[in-house]
Amino acid sequence: MSRFFQYLFDGLSSGAxxxxxxxxxxxxxxxxxxxxxxxxxxxxxxxxLVWKLNDWGMPLWLAAISGMLIGYLGGATVETTLIRPVAxxxxxxVFVVAIGLFLGLNSLAGAIWGAPPQExxxxxxxxxxxxxxxxxxxxxxxxxxxxxxxGLVVTGLLFALFNKTRFGLAMRAVASNxxxxxxxxVNTGRVLAASWGLAAxxxxxxxxxxxxxxxxxxxxxxxSYFVYASAAATLGGFxxxxxxxxxxxxxxxxxxMAAGYAPKWIGQEMRLGVALLIILGVLLIKxxxxxxxxxxxxx
Amino acid sequence: xxxxxxxxxxxxxxxxxxxxxxxxINVDAGEIVVVLGANGAGKTTMxxxxxGMIPRTGVVDFLADDIAHLSAHKVTARGIAHVPQGRxxxxxxxxxxxxxxxxxSRRDSFAADIDYWYGVFPRLQERRLQRAGSLxxxxxxxxxxxxxxxxxxKLLLCDEPSLGLAPLVTRxxxxxxxxxxxxxxxxxxxxxxxxxxxxxxxxxxxxxETGEIVSSGTPDEYMNNDAVRKSYLGH
Amino acid sequence: xxxxxxxxxxxxxxxxxxxxxxxxxxxxxWVPTKMTTGNIDSMTNALxxxxxxxxxxxxxxxxxxxxIGHSAFFGIGSYATGVLVSKYGWGHGWSMIFxxxxxxxxxxxxxxxxxxIKGIYLALVTLAVAVLFPTMMKWPKLEWLTNGARGIxxxxxxxxxxxxxxxxxxxxxxRTVFFYWYAIMLVIITVLVCRGIVKSRMGRALIAIxxxxxxxxxxxxxxxxxxxLVFGVSAALTSLAGSLSVARTGVVTADGANLTLIxxxxxxxxxxxxxxxxxxxxxxxxxxxVWVDNYTRTASASGEGLxxxxxxxxxxxxxxIILSVALIVLMFVAPDGVFGxxxxxxxxxxxxx
Numbered sequence: 042m043s044r045f046f047q048y049l050f051d052g053l054s055s056g057a058x059x060x061x062x063x064x065x066x067x068x069x070x071x072x073x074x075x076x077x078x079x080x081x082x083x084x085x086x087x088x089x090l091v092w093k094l095n096d097w098g099m100p101l102w103l104a105a106i107s108g109m110l111i112g113y114l115g116g117a118t119v120e121t122t123l124i125r126p127v128a129x130x131x132x133x134x135v136f137v138v139a140i141g142l143f144l145g146l147n148s149l150a151g152a153i154w155g156a157p158p159q160e161x162x163x164x165x166x167x168x169x170x171x172x173x174x175x176x177x178x179x180x181x182x183x184x185x186x187x188x189x190x191x192g193l194v195v196t197g198l199l200f201a202l203f204n205k206t207r208f209g210l211a212m213r214a215v216a217s218n219x220x221x222x223x224x225x226x227v228n229t230g231r232v233l234a235a236s237w238g239l240a241a242x243x244x245x246x247x248x249x250x251x252x253x254x255x256x257x258x259x260x261x262x263x264x265s266y267f268v269y270a271s272a273a274a275t276l277g278g279f280x281x282x283x284x285x286x287x288x289x290x291x292x293x294x295x296x297x298m299a300a301g302y303a304p305k306w307i308g309q310e311m312r313l314g315v316a317l318l319i320i321l322g323v324l325l326i327k328x329x330x331x332x333x334x335x336x337x338x339x340x
Numbered sequence: 341x342x343x344x345x346x347x348x349x350x351x352x353x354x355x356x357x358x359x360x361x362x363x364x365i366n367v368d369a370g371e372i373v374v375v376l377g378a379n380g381a382g383k384t385t386m387x388x389x390x391x392g393m394i395p396r397t398g399v400v401d402f403l404a405d406d407i408a409h410l411s412a413h414k415v416t417a418r419g420i421a422h423v424p425q426g427r428x429x430x431x432x433x434x435x436x437x438x439x440x441x442x443x444x445s446r447r448d449s450f451a452a453d454i455d456y457w458y459g460v461f462p463r464l465q466e467r468r469l470q471r472a473g474s475l476x477x478x479x480x481x482x483x484x485x486x487x488x489x490x491x492x493x494k495l496l497l498c499d500e501p502s503l504g505l506a507p508l509v510t511r512x513x514x515x516x517x518x519x520x521x522x523x524x525x526x527x528x529x530x531x532x533x534x535x536x537x538x539x540x541x542x543x544x545x546x547x548x549e550t551g552e553i554v555s556s557g558t559p560d561e562y563m564n565n566d567a568v569r570k571s572y573l574g575h
Numbered sequence: 576x577x578x579x580x581x582x583x584x585x586x587x588x589x590x591x592x593x594x595x596x597x598x599x600x601x602x603x604x605w606v607p608t609k610m611t612t613g614n615i616d617s618m619t620n621a622l623x624x625x626x627x628x629x630x631x632x633x634x635x636x637x638x639x640x641x642x643i644g645h646s647a648f649f650g651i652g653s654y655a656t657g658v659l660v661s662k663y664g665w666g667h668g669w670s671m672i673f674x675x676x677x678x679x680x681x682x683x684x685x686x687x688x689x690x691x692i693k694g695i696y697l698a699l700v701t702l703a704v705a706v707l708f709p710t711m712m713k714w715p716k717l718e719w720l721t722n723g724a725r726g727i728x729x730x731x732x733x734x735x736x737x738x739x740x741x742x743x744x745x746x747x748x749x750r751t752v753f754f755y756w757y758a759i760m761l762v763i764i765t766v767l768v769c770r771g772i773v774k775s776r777m778g779r780a781l782i783a784i785x786x787x788x789x790x791x792x793x794x795x796x797x798x799x800x801x802x803x804l805v806f807g808v809s810a811a812l813t814s815l816a817g818s819l820s821v822a823r824t825g826v827v828t829a830d831g832a833n834l835t836l837i838x839x840x841x842x843x844x845x846x847x848x849x850x851x852x853x854x855x856x857x858x859x860x861x862x863x864x865v866w867v868d869n870y871t872r873t874a875s876a877s878g879e880g881l882x883x884x885x886x887x888x889x890x891x892x893x894x895x896i897i898l899s900v901a902l903i904v905l906m907f908v909a910p911d912g913v914f915g916x917x918x919x920x921x922x923x924x925x926x927x928x
Contacts, residue, residue, distance in 0.1 A: 210440060210444075213433060218431070220393065220424065223411075223412040224393070224412060224421075225416060225442050225445070225488075225491065226444045226445030226491060229413070
């Protein structure tokens with residue numbers, strides 16, 4: 042049983058990160074109808090900035106908040122200057138620009154901070170070897186507990202933003218019917234920029250936590266996390282915040298259990314394969330995901 | 341009577357195609373102005389041009405300020421509410437949320453307004469926590485109008501509210517519009533294809549054909565005009 | 576107004592076309608006779624990209640299905656050649672044909688979801704394929720076939736077939752020249768297949784699908800067959816490029832540049848930079864790509880020229896940075912790519928009626 046709880050807990054902790062990044066994808070998708078392929082690279086780049094600020098002597102928590110602010114401004118700027126102008130032309134143009142951002146941010150990070158030499162990154166949470174608690178025979182590391190709590194808190198704040206605030210209502214209105222939103226006086230441009238900014242800020246936080254667990258910042262930091270998050274968003278149904286969170290946690294638990302109980306067949310190497318098979322399976326069987334609306338364009 | 345809206349040489353279209361070829365209309369305070377026109381005459385384009393949903397040239401004077409260069413959300417903030425064709429409610433939001441977002445351009449408290457509209461449309465109150473997408477066509481149209489009026493506009497643009505509604509529901513809707521007009525002095529610009537009921541509540545009438553205003557007059561003149569009766573009144 | 580107007584199929588028009596073909600032939604002959612071995616090798620690399628980008632163009636440019644999974648088809652060709660030649664002693668040609676058939680089947684399967692979904696959802700399926708492929712190749716359970724993460728190396732041909740006009744091929748230089756001609760042959764096949772598809776009834780169906788899917792169906796286009804078939808053909812052509820690259824380098828690893836998602840992105844960059852939905856676009860795109868890559872690599876290494884000075888601070892070659900900026904800028908100023916831009920400028924000078 043202790044193995045079960047270990048896999049469950051580890052799964053929830055990594056699932057919390059997938060959920061956060063999936064929320065970023067969903068927030069952007071609901072506002073604009075685009076999948077931001079550069080989401081992972083945007084958070085990777087912000088994480089490098091957090092690391093650099095910390096390296097210069099800023100306390101890590103302050104560096105993380107600064108990174109989120111920079112992320113917000115960066116995300117909003119990208120939406121207004123790069124995405125919105127080409128969005129009028131076609132969805133393919135948006136896709137190409139996002140791919141350009143993906144490639145550009147990745148290579149820029151490599152160029153500025155060097156590709157292979159890893160930069161050591163401290164964790165936001167206590168992370169000494171004996172910083173853990175034993176519950177049900179499983180070791181619950183403070184770091185993992187911290188990630189899970191941050192994940193839940195951010196999710197809660199997002200829900201409050203969307204459901205309790207005037208601006209959140211405006212964001213949901215834009216997602217529901219952009220034309221009517223303009224007619225009731227919503228500045229849709231500002232809402233879209235804010236969606237991208239918000240997604241980038243949450244991404245920066247997620248990236249900082251990921252780098253804290255591995256202890257290093259590399260250009261490929263968020264790559265597999267982006268794939269997991271896409272799987273979570275797909276499973277959750279792309280326009281559902283709650284769906285993204287539940288799906289993220291589920292995928293985290295499922296892949297940890299799969300890797301743990303079938304070390305020969307799946308193991309560490311094929312963990313990503315589990316997530317990818319979920320994407321393929323969901324899209325083949327139920328393209329709207331478990332919690333999605335009917336918005337998927339069916340042929 | 342003071343003038344609330346005046347357009348001069350209003351031109352608009354989609355892409356390279358011009359649909360409106362210089363429209364001149366005016367609405368005075370407290371009037372219900374009806375614009376009649378066939379399918380494709382440019383009625384919806386005219387409404388969208390006035391509310392800033394599409395790029396346009398010419399003059400749109402609202403309360404003596406030119407608003408032709410403003411984007412849609414700023415036009416709304418000035419005091420024009422537009423109920424688009426097909427109602428344009430937010431199907432994923434609840435009825436109450438639809439009303440709340442209607443007051444987005446206001447900074448003051450609007451709880452009393454929501455209660456007021458529940459009083460006008462009791463059926464909306466019964467369904468206040470339901471998603472707007474689950475309402476019937478008539479209920480959605482009432483919601484759309486209530487939502488538009490949540491911003492306390494000085495001018496209401498109504499684009500074919502009767503579309504897809506049963507005649508009885510349409511009549512009820514127009515009675516509400518007329519009551520609002522007489523009780524609160526709300527000015528209304530209404531475009532309609534089925535003109536019978538619209539003419540009953542109209543103060544003045546314009547006729548729009550292929551993007552141009554071809555005539556204007558009182559409702560009585562139109563009801564007694566054979567050509568108009570044939571084309572727009574169906575009898 | 577154009578300066579010159581030429582009638583279609585008039586003697587002048589034919590003369591211009593003959594001149595164009597002549598220039599291409601001279602360029603193709605000039606490369607292996609006058610260039611250094613290293614540059615010939617770069618050209619062969621560019622030709623592999625021409626094949627992959629042309630294949631991707633069939634799917635994205637002409638049919639409007641977004642794919643970032645073509646690196647997997649490149650990988651299927653690479654591994655088919657790598658495994659069959661080194662472990663089973665097949666000839667390269669047969670391994671290439673087998674790889675193409677395998678890729679066709681896989682492409683067909685990947686396209687099946689496209690029958691129900693489109694847009695970003697299909698992009699996600701192909702993303703999954705692109706990421707899954709290298710993972711699968713490194714999977715311990717398949718190590719007996721793929722050598723796991725080490726990959727397969729030393730894929731060599733003891734004897735190269737002697738081509739009639741090249742004489743006997745010996746040593747590194749001759750090998751390079753051989754693979755150059757080999758690549759030219761594959762490019763010709765690819766271009767002919769793409770041209771054939773695009774100019775045929777099926778090509779018109781593809782464009783109809785891209786521009787208006789429901790309209791296309793009403794017109795009587797069989798969406799399911801057309802989409803899956805095109806995806807299959809595109810995958811098969813891409814695998815040729817993979818097979819060619821392995822033959823040229825003698826090595827295949829799961830993390831090789833063109834086998835990972837980065838490969839798919841490179842193909843996309845080549846296609847968009849050159850000009851989507853044109854036959855010539857991917858050819859120009861590949862030449863531009865390889866030139867930028869080589870030029871920036873040397874310039875930043877030596878610190879010379881504008882690029883060297885601009886990217887003095889950069890730890891690695893700034894080629895990807897320049898290309899990604901170019902990609903975004905192109906979407907703003909010339910969404911039809913370099914070829915589209917050149918064509919538009921040329922039409923200001925010469926108009927063919």
